[in-house]
Amino acid sequence: MAEVAVIGAGFVGLSCAYWLMxxxxxxxxxxxxxxxxxxxxGNAGTFANYACIPVNNPDVFRQLPHFLFSSTSPLRIRWGYVPTLAPWLARFLLSATQRRYEASAQALAALLSRAFDGYREMLDDAAMHAFVRERECLYLYSSAASFEAARASLALRESLGVRFQTLEGDAIRALEPALAPIFARGTLFDGSWYLSDPRGFLQALHASLVRRGLTHVPAAIERIETGRNGVRLVDEAGSATDAQYAVVCAGAHSGSLARQCGDAVPLDTERGYHVRFPDTSNLISRPCGWAERGFYMTPMTGGIRAAGTVELGGFDAPRNRGLLDLITRSAREALPALPQPDSDWLGFRPSLPDGLPVIGTSRNSPHVLYAFGHQHLGVTLGGVTGSVVADLVAGRAAPLDLSPYNPRRF
Incomplete structure (x- = not known):
């Protein structure tokens, strides 16, 4: 057995630790x-086994004016960040051809089809299963035209094994009567579920792993040095640790570590937001997403969390009050009984221009493995990614073709 260093304590990192242990x-x-x-x-907490449609949809070219200039657009770009972002944006647009879009969708579907297998054993533990809510996710369209525009992507989902039910207005209101009668169509995704407290789930998993022998060093790794038989990690205080393997799963902060190991991965961040409406979780029974506004409302511990939207602007810019206001206004439009929110949050999703994560070994050393770039699917794909990383360390054949996620695909 080997000594393995895992860098990152999110869904992917802790899942890697679980499977390695x-x-x-x-x-x-x-x-x-x-x-x-x-x-x-701060995510929406959804196990989104249906989310095989990457953001690099060819429709982006048609929708670009709306995305950039509409007051209800769920996308914002910090214009001062554009010079830094330009190479990423160019790769994103090149990935938005029909052929590359469909290839990304197929690769995401291959991972998603195994997503629950990555969590099945974890959820045998009552402490973690306590956070699972087995209610399907509902995706809503406020106009028939928007639903019609989504038919092609729904057909692609269906062809890739996603199963869903299509609902009309009366059926939506029967399912979730607190919703305003503004939604013309909806899709209910079979087999999806959500977590009542994503951080609480990870705290329970972390505690279980610590009891089994996990060591947690509370310091950021700033440098990876590769050797013939292993790696040396140097943290922010200058302390060095040796291991036989290192797994980089530090989310949006993984890019600099990958570059040190010979891989210029075009990683950037999608800044995502949420607001919380306290003591409201009884209003809806499941995650409800509003397609045109780009966010979910999820009934969590402490209240409904309205989470989503995308801002391209790096790590350093302050919170975008316009996006927080959009989420707040839209959530209260969808659920008129909501009060004013009591808190808000900004987080950094790791984003790659073709919509796929990086899973594989580094260019410089087979002792450094990557597991990052899951964008909106860290919750959903954490478990299966961890199992694949354990296969790579053990020299076992992975359960699927890993070439679409290769760090050298760019």
């Missing part, structure tokens, strides 16, 4: 914060 490896977790304190803290 299941194989008997000695695992040290490196993260300056507690479990689930990064992007994993």
């Amino acid at each position: 299941r194989d008997g490896h000695e695992v040290t977790l490196h993260d300056p914060l507690g479990p689930g304190e990064g992007a994993s803290y």
Whole structure:
């Protein structure tokens, strides 16, 4: 068995630790914060086994004026960040051809078809299963035209194995009567579910792993040095740790570590937001997403969390009050009984221009493995990614073709 360093304590990192320890490896977790304190803290909490449609949809060219200039657009770009973002944007647009879009969708579907297998054993533990709510996710369209425009992507989902029911207005209101009567169509995705508290789930998983021998070093790794038989990690305080393997799953902060290991992965961040409406979780029974506004409302511990939207602007810009206001206004339009929110949040999703994560070994050394770039699917794909990483460390054949996620595909 090997000594393995896992960098990152989100859904992907802790899932890697779980599967590696299941194989008997000695695992040290490196993260300056507690479990689930990064992007994993503030997401919509959905197990989105249906989300095989990447953001690099060819429709982006037609919709670009709306995305850039509409007051209800769920996308914002910080114009001062465009010079830095330009190479990423160029790759994104090149990936938005029909052929590349469909290839990305097929690759996402291949991972998603195995997503629950990555969590099945974890959820045998009552402490983690306590956070699971087995209610399907409902995706809503406020106009028949928007639903018609989505038919092609729904057909692609269906061809890739996604199963769903289509609902009209009366059926939507029967399912979720607190919703305003403004939604013309909806899709209810079979087999989807959600977590009542994503951070609480990860805290329970972390505690279970610590009891089994996981060591957590609360410091950020700043440098990886590769050797013939292993790696050396140097943290922000200058302390060095040796291991036989290192797994980079630090989300949006993974790019600099990958570059040190010979892989210029075009990683950037999608800034995502949420607002919380306290003591409202009884209003809806499941995650309800509003397609045109780009966010979900999820009934979580403490209240409904309205989470979503995308802002391209790097790490340093302040919160975008316009997006927070859009989420707040839209959520209260969809659920008129909502009060004013009591808190808001900004997090950084790791984003790659073709909509696929990076899973594989580094260019410089087979002792460095990557597992990052899951964008909106860290919750859903954390478990299966962890199992694949354990296969790579053990030298086992992966359960699917990993070439679409190769770090050298760019």
